[in-house]
Amino acid sequence: MERYSTKPVRSWDDVHVRYPESRWRLLKNLRNEALSIISALRKWDVEAYVHGSVARGDVDPSSDVDVVIKEVASSHKIELALKHGGFKIFSRKIAQATPRHAPKAHICLDLREKMVVTFPLASFRTMELDFYKFGGILSYEGLMEEVRVPGCTKRLMLIQPVEDGHVEFSVVGREVEASKVLNVGLEIVLERERVLLRRDRVGRTGVFISRVLEEEETFEKALKSLAESNPMFRRFYDKREG
Numbered sequence: 001m002e003r004y005s006t007k008p009v010r011s012w013d014d015v016h017v018r019y020p021e022s023r024w025r026l027l028k029n030l031r032n033e034a035l036s037i038i039s040a041l042r043k044w045d046v047e048a049y050v051h052g053s054v055a056r057g058d059v060d061p062s063s064d065v066d067v068v069i070k071e072v073a074s075s076h077k078i079e080l081a082l083k084h085g086g087f088k089i090f091s092r093k094i095a096q097a098t099p100r101h102a103p104k105a106h107i108c109l110d111l112r113e114k115m116v117v118t119f120p121l122a123s124f125r126t127m128e129l130d131f132y133k134f135g136g137i138l139s140y141e142g143l144m145e146e147v148r149v150p151g152c153t154k155r156l157m158l159i160q161p162v163e164d165g166h167v168e169f170s171v172v173g174r175e176v177e178a179s180k181v182l183n184v185g186l187e188i189v190l191e192r193e194r195v196l197l198r199r200d201r202v203g204r205t206g207v208f209i210s211r212v213l214e215e216e217e218t219f220e221k222a223l224k225s226l227a228e229s230n231p232m233f234r235r236f237y238d239k240r241e242g
Helices: 021-042 075-084 126-135 140-144 175-182 186-202 219-229 231-241
Strands: 015-018 049-051 065-068 091-096 104-108 115-120 157-162 165-170 209-212
Touching (some): 021 075, 021 115, 049 126, 075 104, 075 115, 157 175, 175 186
Antiparallel strands (some): 015 165, 049 065, 104 115
C-alpha cells in the first residue's frame, strides 16, 4: 500500500488538487461507513459527527472513519446503540492527553482500529471542541447532503473543498487566515501547530492516561480504578462525582 506522509509542510503557495474517480469512490465508501455508525447512534438519540478527512473529502487508503460525540453521554447507551446497529466492539479504552484535558472514551469497531467512536467522559472545553472544527467536522445532515467542509490535516495543510477536489495551503505563517476559514479561535491553530511541529522534531510523545478496558469492564468502573491509582486523575474524578 502506498504510504502517505504526515510530515508538516511549510509553504505559502495554494495548491489545487483534483480528485481522480478512485478518490471519489473511496470517499463515498468511507462516508457510507460513517453514516451507518451515526445512524445507529441516532436511533438511540445520540448525536454524532464524522471528523477528519472523511468530513473534508481529502481521503486516501489510510484514512480512518472517526466518529465523535461532542456531549457527555451514557457509555452503556452508546455501546447498546452500536451493538443493536450490527457493530461488534473490538476494544475500548480511556485516553487523556494531559491533566487539563477531558478524558475521552474510544470504542474501536474493527481490529485495525480504522473505525472509532469517541466521546468525552467530562464536558469538553471550547478549545477541545475547536480541535474537531480545526480538523473538519460534519453532521449526519451534512453527510446526507454530500457536503465537504474545510479542515486542517496533520501535515498542517488547510483543505478548502472545491467542485473538482480541493485547494490547500500550509497554515504555518497563515495562522490568522486559517482561524477565519475554520471559524475557530487563533489559540487552537497555534496549539495544533506547536504540537505537530514538535512531533515532527522529536517524534510522538505519550499521553497522560491511556487505559485499555477489560472485556467485561465498564467505563465507569475503569474511571474509578484510575482514580484510586492516580492521584492527579483523582482530582478530575472527585469533581465529576461531585
